[in-house]
Every structure is written in structure tokens, then in C-alpha cells.
Amino acid sequence: MNEHEFAARWVEEASQYAAWGNYITKHIVETLGQRIKDEHSTFLKIPPQPRLKKLESLIDKAFHRGKPYTDPYAQITDKVGVRFVVLLVNDIKFIEGILAEWKDIAYSKDRDYEKERVENPLEFTYQSVHYVVRAARAIEHDGLEIAEGTPCEIQIRTLLQHAHSELTHDSIYKPAAAVKADPSVLRVVARSMALIEATDECFDTVVEKLAEMERPFRETLAILGRLYHEWLHRPAELERSNTLILGAYSDLLGDNLETRMRDFIERKPYIVAQIALHAESSHLFRQASTLLVYMAASTRPHTTKDRWPFTTDDLTLIYSDLGINFDAY
The missing domain is CATH 3.30.460.10 (Beta Polymerase, domain 2)
Incomplete structure (x- = not known):
């Protein structure tokens, strides 16, 4: 040809x-x-x-x-x-x-x-x-x-x-032969490639370690998301605010979270209707982690208020739904 x-x-x-x-x-x-x-x-x-x-x-x-x-x-x-x-x-x-x-x-x-x-x-x-x-x-x-x-x-x-x-x-x-023959240029390029290789490996290690650290939060959010969908008949939003809330109340996660959450809602079933009502106008109540906040406020109202990572407007609604005087804590 x-x-x-x-x-x-x-x-x-x-x-x-x-x-x-x-x-x-x-x-x-x-x-x-x-x-x-x-x-x-x-x-x-x-x-x-x-x-x-x-x-x-x-x-x-x-x-x-x-x-x-x-x-x-x-x-x-x-x-x-x-x-x-x-x-x-x-x-x-x-x-x-x-x-x-x-x-x-x-x-x-x-x-x-x-x-x-x-x-x-x-x-x-x-x-x-x-x-x-x-x-x-x-x-x-x-x-x-x-x-x-x-x-x-x-x-x-x-x-x-x-x-x-x-x-x-x-x-x-x-390259042109003159550039290719210059060992100083090739050495600098090789050094930069070595740094890139090392950095890529470091990035992989960092991501793996972060994923392992975040695993309990991902598992918790999956449980809360499933319960939210079951009880409110709508999918929960899973925005980054969930991570901030789970981090604030991480000591409440522990074992048997789903069992404890089901027991809590069984004792206070009206909470589901209140979440549905607030969800029409408030972003927080469309998040899966809202369920955990209700349980935290019910069992540890002082700690929950102290650790709350956002402005208190939505939190006061939760305390009111639970019949708790927000200003007393």
C-alpha cells in the first residue's frame, strides 16, 4: 500500500x-x-x-x-x-x-x-x-x-x-537528537516521574485509610437511610450535613443501632409524622441523620445541644416535638 x-x-x-x-x-x-x-x-x-x-x-x-x-x-x-x-x-x-x-x-x-x-x-x-x-x-x-x-x-x-x-x-x-542527548534534562524528567509515582502511591494510601475511617459512618448512614425510607415512604437525602451530625454524635452509634432506633420510634411513633411535617420546609428533616438527632436529644438533651454543629433553629423544633424545654439545657 x-x-x-x-x-x-x-x-x-x-x-x-x-x-x-x-x-x-x-x-x-x-x-x-x-x-x-x-x-x-x-x-x-x-x-x-x-x-x-x-x-x-x-x-x-x-x-x-x-x-x-x-x-x-x-x-x-x-x-x-x-x-x-x-x-x-x-x-x-x-x-x-x-x-x-x-x-x-x-x-x-x-x-x-x-x-x-x-x-x-x-x-x-x-x-x-x-x-x-x-x-x-x-x-x-x-x-x-x-x-x-x-x-x-x-x-x-x-x-x-x-x-x-x-x-x-x-x-x-x-525529541530532536540534541534534546534527547542532554543527560541533565533527562535526569530532571526522571526525577519528576519518581516524585509523581511516589505521590500517586501516597494518594492511594490516604484514600484507603480515609475509607476505612469512614466505614462506620457509611454503615450507619445506610441503616438510617433504610429506616427513613421505611417510615416516611420517601428516600432520605444523603448530603454532607449527615456526616457532620454523625461525627457529633459518634458515641451514640455503637452496636445494634437499628434495634435501638426501632425501639425508640416504637415508644414515640408520633416523631415520624413530625419529621414528615418539618421536611416540607426544612432541609435537615429530609436527611437520614435526623432520626439519630431525635434519639440523641431524647436520651442526652444537654450533650446533644452542646455538640450541635449548626444553628439551633431546627434543633429547637426537635426538642419541642419531644416535649423538652430547649432553654433548660
Whole structure:
């Protein structure tokens, strides 16, 4: 295949590759939305946009870089590509899991920075996970048929890896010979990559430890949310104010919270109607943690008032519902 034939085929098939990139991006973003729901909009730190390689770049890569291609059109697998940028190294595995379960594709790992670290432990260089994803069957998308075997390159990297790549990749790893030969430049780049690798690992450790610390609060909020829905016949709102309330009354959580809460409401069933009434006009009473505040105020009115993390307007309503003189504490 010569340059003219290569260009003619690309003009004919570019729209198919664009549809394939869109199809892959749509599936991964929608799957993230299903699995992590409200958090998926912030999970990806840069909105993924599939990008077609320019014809000039394809011709250059196929015929003028000394690549040992025997069939350049088939062997160049990044004619379309999409990049997914996440915060943590562990988040990369989340997207890898989506690829592993997807029946519409066949994929192979084209570059694995973790494997490269094992094979070259003293080398700190360009990092990214690269996959070549091919259509496992003929697929129709955007009104076009995507042929079986059509490739797309997927890059998955952390935000720090992406920043490093944007700064250095074109100027250091695809450089003029004079730049590449300067050891001082390469040493600085390697040092920055080492710092990024260490920072990514620290971020993962911090998130894991925070998740473990927050686990009791998440479990408590799940219990309160379930009870709120059961009693008020509406889903509870789970805003961040819940965390502040649970933190203020953490010593009340303990074991058997659901049993204790059910016993409390059984003794004071009118509280459910009062919460429903206040919820029409007050944000607090639409939160699951409101149930805990009622129980706290009933059993420890002085402590509950002292620890209350917000203005007292809503808390006075709770005390009034319980028949407790708020000003006495």
C-alpha cells in the first residue's frame, strides 16, 4: 500500500473510526454512571473525547518514521484513541474492570507501566496504561457500521501522570537528537516521574485509610437511610450535613443501632409524622441523620445541644416535638 492508497482508504473509513471512538466512550461513561452514580461526574478528571489521528500524522507514522510495518494501515492501532484521566492509580483498575467485562470488544494491553516498573525498577519514565480495543463483531453506531476488528487505543492514566505527559512527552520522548542527548534534562524528567509515582502511591494510601475511617459512618448512614425510607415512604437525602451530625454524635452509634432506633420510634411513633411535617420546609428533616438527632436529644438533651454543629433553629423544633424545654439545657 502506498501513500495515495493509504490516504484514500482513510478518507473512506474515518467516519467509521470516529463512530467507534464515540461508542467506546459512551459505554465506559454510562457504565461508570451506573456503578458509582452521583460520583461518576467527578471520577473522570478530564471529560473523555475520542480523537481521530490526522491524515498527515498517519502518513508520517506509516511511511516516514522507520517503523517496520508490513501493512501499515492494519498495524497502526491508534487511528482513533480516547484517554481516561482519573485521580488515583487504583481508579485505573476500575476502568480496566469495565473493559474486562465488556462482550462487544476484544482487547489487549499495549503498554503496562506496572509491568515496566517491575522489569526496570531503577528507571523512572513515561507512565500510562494503553489498551488496544477492537470490535468483537460488526456494530452499528451513529448510523454507521463499525467493522469487526476495528481498533481504538485507550489510554488510562492518573491526573499526575497526565500532567507529566502533557509537559514532557512530545518534547522529551519524541525529541530532536540534541534534546534527547542532554543527560541533565533527562535526569530532571526522571526525577519528576519518581516524585509523581511516589505521590500517586501516597494518594492511594490516604484514600484507603480515609475509607476505612469512614466505614462506620457509611454503615450507619445506610441503616438510617433504610429506616427513613421505611417510615416516611420517601428516600432520605444523603448530603454532607449527615456526616457532620454523625461525627457529633459518634458515641451514640455503637452496636445494634437499628434495634435501638426501632425501639425508640416504637415508644414515640408520633416523631415520624413530625419529621414528615418539618421536611416540607426544612432541609435537615429530609436527611437520614435526623432520626439519630431525635434519639440523641431524647436520651442526652444537654450533650446533644452542646455538640450541635449548626444553628439551633431546627434543633429547637426537635426538642419541642419531644416535649423538652430547649432553654433548660
